[in-house]
Amino acid sequence: xxxxxxxxxxxxxxxxxxxxxxxxxxxxxxxxxxxxxxxxxxxxxxxxxxxxxxxxxxxxxxxxxxxxxxxxxxxxxxxxxxxxxxxxxxxxxxxxxxxxxxxxxxxxxxxxxxxxxxxxxxxxxxxxxxxxxxxxxxxxxxxxxxxxxxxxxxxxxxxxxxxxxxxxxxxxxxxxxxxxxxxxxxxxxxxxxxxxxxxxxxxxxxxxxxxxxxxxxxxxxxxxxxxxxxxxxxxxxxxxxxxxxxxxxxxxxxxxxxxxxxxxxxxxxxxxxxxxxxxxxxxxxxxxxxxxxxxxxxxxxxxxxxxxxxxxxxxxxxxxxxxxxxxxxxxxxxxxxxxxxxxxxxxxxxxxxxxxxxxxxxxxxxxxxxxxxxxxxxxxxxxxxxxxxxxxxxxxxxxxxxxxxxxxxxxxxxxxxxxxxxxxxxxxxxxxxxxxxxxxxxxxxxxxxxxxxxxxxxxxxxxxxxxxxxxxxxxxxxxxxxxxxxxxxxxxxxxxxxxxxxxxxxxxxxxxxxxxxxxxxxxxxxxxxxxxxxxxxxxxxx
Numbered sequence: 001x002x003x004x005x006x007x008x009x010x011x012x013x014x015x016x017x018x019x020x021x022x023x024x025x026x027x028x029x030x031x032x033x034x035x036x037x038x039x040x041x042x043x044x045x046x047x048x049x050x051x052x053x054x055x056x057x058x059x060x061x062x063x064x065x066x067x068x069x070x071x072x073x074x075x076x077x078x079x080x081x082x083x084x085x086x087x088x089x090x091x092x093x094x095x096x097x098x099x100x101x102x103x104x105x106x107x108x109x110x111x112x113x114x115x116x117x118x119x120x121x122x123x124x125x126x127x128x129x130x131x132x133x134x135x136x137x138x139x140x141x142x143x144x145x146x147x148x149x150x151x152x153x154x155x156x157x158x159x160x161x162x163x164x165x166x167x168x169x170x171x172x173x174x175x176x177x178x179x180x181x182x183x184x185x186x187x188x189x190x191x192x193x194x195x196x197x198x199x200x201x202x203x204x205x206x207x208x209x210x211x212x213x214x215x216x217x218x219x220x221x222x223x224x225x226x227x228x229x230x231x232x233x234x235x236x237x238x239x240x241x242x243x244x245x246x247x248x249x250x251x252x253x254x255x256x257x258x259x260x261x262x263x264x265x266x267x268x269x270x271x272x273x274x275x276x277x278x279x280x281x282x283x284x285x286x287x288x289x290x291x292x293x294x295x296x297x298x299x300x301x302x303x304x305x306x307x308x309x310x311x312x313x314x315x316x317x318x319x320x321x322x323x324x325x326x327x328x329x330x331x332x333x334x335x336x337x338x339x340x341x342x343x344x345x346x347x348x349x350x351x352x353x354x355x356x357x358x359x360x361x362x363x364x365x366x367x368x369x370x371x372x373x374x375x376x377x378x379x380x381x382x383x384x385x386x387x388x389x390x391x392x393x394x395x396x397x398x399x400x401x402x403x404x405x406x407x408x409x410x411x412x413x414x415x416x417x418x419x420x421x422x423x424x425x426x427x428x429x430x431x432x433x434x435x436x437x438x439x440x441x442x443x444x445x446x447x448x449x450x451x452x453x454x455x456x457x458x459x460x461x462x463x464x465x466x467x468x469x470x471x472x473x474x475x476x477x478x479x480x481x482x483x484x485x486x487x488x489x490x491x492x493x494x495x496x497x498x499x500x501x502x503x504x505x506x507x508x509x510x511x512x513x514x515x516x517x518x519x520x521x522x523x524x525x526x527x528x529x530x531x532x533x534x535x536x537x538x539x540x541x542x
Contacts, residue, residue, distance in 0.1 A: 018053060021046030025411065030199075032420025043411045050404055074191055086198055087166040089418050090208060094158040096425035099435060101455040101499045103154065105467050107364075108211045109457035111141070112154040116461045119148035126465040127457075128482055134295035137286045140246030141214045152461045161216040165208050169194035171223035172374060178230045179382045189381050193374055201328055202415040203366035209421050214247040215367040222254055222371040229258065234271075241275075249286040250368075253345040255279035257372055261342040279345075309352045318351050321359035325366070327409050329373065332380035339379040343372035434496055434528045435459075441494055441529060450492040451480040454502040466490055469503040476510035477517045478534045493520070493532045 025043035028034050097103050105127065114125055114132040125132045132138065147156040173190035180186040197204060207216070221240050228237035241258075244251045256279035262272030291300070325347070326334060333340025346368040350358045358365045384390065427435075438459055449464035457467060466480035466488060474481060481487045493514065497507050504510055514520050514532050523531040 018046045018048075018050030021049060022407070022411075029414060030417050030419060032417045032423055036416065036420075039414075040411065043408070047404065047408050051401070079191070079194075083166060083169065083198075086418065087162060089422055090162045090165065091159055093209075093418070093422045093425045094162055095155060096422070096427060098154055098158070098458060100425055100427040100431050101434070101496075102425060103158070103211055103458045104454040104500065104502060105452075105457035106211070106454065106502065107213050108154055108158065109454075109460075109467075111138075111212060111214065112157055112458055112461065113465060114138070115141070115145045115148050115157060116152050117463065118142050118145035119152065120463070122463070126463055127467045129486060129488065131294040133291060135291075135300075136214070137245075137249040137291060138214045138247060140243045141217065148461075154458045154461075157212045161208075161212050164217045164220050165198075165204075168219045168223060168371065169197050171220055171227065172197065172378070174227055175223060175230070175375065175378055178227070179378055180385070185382075185385055189378060193377065196328065197370075197374065199418070200410060200414060201370065202413055203325060203361040204370035205415040205418075206362050207364045207367055207370070209416070210362075210364045213364040213367065215251065216364060218244055218247055218251060218254070218367050219371040222368070223375070225254070225258065226375050229262070245282050245286070249291065250283060250349050252279040252282035252286070253349050254368060254372065255282070256345040257342040260344065261339070264338045264341060310354050311352055313354045314356065317356060318359050321350070321361060322347075324361045324413060325369065325373065327406075328413060329377045329380075330406055332384075333373055333376045336376075336380040336383055339376045339383070340373075342376050343369055346372055430498075430528070434499070437526050437529045438494075441492075441526070441531060445492050445494075448491040449488075450494060451490040452493075453495050453499070453504060455500040456494070456496060467503060468493055468495065470505050470510050472505075475517070476513040478519050478532065489534070491534045492523075495530045496528055497530065498528065 021042045025039045025041070025046065028042060029039035098108075103109070110125065110127055113127060117124055117126065117132070123132055124130060125135065128135060144156055144160055169190075172193050173186070176186040176190040176193075177183075180189065199205065204219075221244050225237050225240040225244070228234070228240065241255050244254050255275050259272040259275030259277075259279060262268050262275065266272070292298075333343060350365055350369065353359065357363050434456075438456060442460060446462075447464070449466065450460070450462075451466040451468040452460060453468050457465075466482070469481050470476055471481040478490055478493060479487050480490050495501070495504075495507070495511070497511065501507050511530060515522070517532075519534055519536045520532040521535050523533050
């Protein structure tokens with residue numbers, strides 16, 4: 001009864017109208033039905049109302065309501081149901097994206113092909129025609145090939161990413177339980193950071209919308225490794241680090257970050273130094289010894305070369321990237337830099353890149369930085385709560401204004417809502433017709449070497465599978481060009497012009513050149529697919 005009265009007082013409090021507008025904006029954002037930015041209208045109203053009340057000197061507690069009242073709505077059962085529902089939304093989105101052709105060869109099709117071949121005992125990429133460690137060092141993701149052995153499907157891979165994202169908030173709470181003495185503080189911080197992880201923090205939320213990458217599996221391993229550090233379970237921690245390094249060549253930066261944290265904050269300074277040395281050594285050995293060996297010491301075609309590393313290229317873009325990483329956390333990892341150092345090496349990897357995707361917070365490149373920053377923020381908040389900072393400043397008008405300004409920035413930086421992405425991923429009737437034709441083509445071309453455009457690649461799983469790319473200076477024909485590595489003749493080329501065709505600069509020109517190729521014959525019977533079959537099979541390779 002008392003709880004119900006408190007809730008009624010909260011919602012009926014005329015001083016909390018600004019917060020009510022905030023909540024309305026949040027609901028508009030979450031629904032995904034009102035476009036990308038319409039939620040900002042009620043948020044702006046809420047900011048103005050609350051700013052006016054702060055200027056008039058109203059108590060901030062009146063404006064925001066009692067924290068205990070707000071938190072009382074978030075019972076453990078409700079939170080578990082929220083986590084479960086969010087997992088269903090992400091899983092449905094991942095499944096729908098495959099059938100609405102929003103996944104591409106880059107990266108879902110590429111890694112799915114590797115796992116399919118691994119399930120057959122063959123460690124190579126069909127698309128690149130080389131060992132799968134030539135492009136990225138990914139032995140740790142091989143366990144997913146077990147599922148491909150039972151039933152080959154790209155869904156195993158994308159759903160494993162969803163599972164990794166959903167498990168992570170549970171580990172965040174575990175870390176909070178170990179860090180905070182008072183359970184109330186562990187509950188509040190764990191709840192706030194879990195909500196940020198699932199909904200508000202753009203770098204990791206955008207990563208959840210992006211295609212699968214082996215580093216997508218890293219977050220729970222990173223959180224668990226910190227739990228091992230807290231409990232001093234060294235062997236478990238080392239095994240987790242080995243798993244992380246096997247997900248991708250630069251994940252040894254996690255070990256370097258942990259080592260620096262241990263040197264600055266724990267008694268295990270020698271162990272920390274060893275981790276730093278081992279992490280640097282692992283990156284050097286993998287990137288400059290192992291990977292070059294598997295590509296026969298040819299230049300890297302996608303992973304980047306040493307000459308493409310520059311800290312001072314696009315400084316403005318990199319400063320904006322840092323702002324997007326740190327504003328949602330109030331720059332706490334900078335203020336308490338001894339804790340923030342744990343994420344430093346991973347952030348540094350992105351800042352050293354010249355490719356803007358790596359420091360955009362819009363792709364998968366923050367799969368490492370996000371969990372490491374969350375760990376640092378837990379430690380920072382523990383330091384803030386343990387000090388007298390809150391007691392000294394929580395009632396100051398300046399503190400209220402800065403809190404309101406921070407909240408406004410968080411709303412401005414919100415990513416697209418999960419529901420909006422879900423609505424956009426639902427296959428159309430045309431998509432279903434294309435899927436039917438692709439299934440028929442897959443059956444008629446079984447065992448043949450085929451070349452496909454990017455957006456339909458993830459739907460095919462076979463050994464003789466190539467990516468159809470248009471190379472400048474070369475005519476489109478019955479040949480697949482594997483970047484600068486090599487070219488290989490194919491028996492079928494299948495294209496769907498109305499879908500995305502990354503790697504083909506001019507689809508109309510390409511179709512025209514195919515129609516004029518003496519070695520190509522158009523296969524009839526398809527409404528959406530354009531299929532060409534090789535007439536001269538003498539040049540085909542097995």
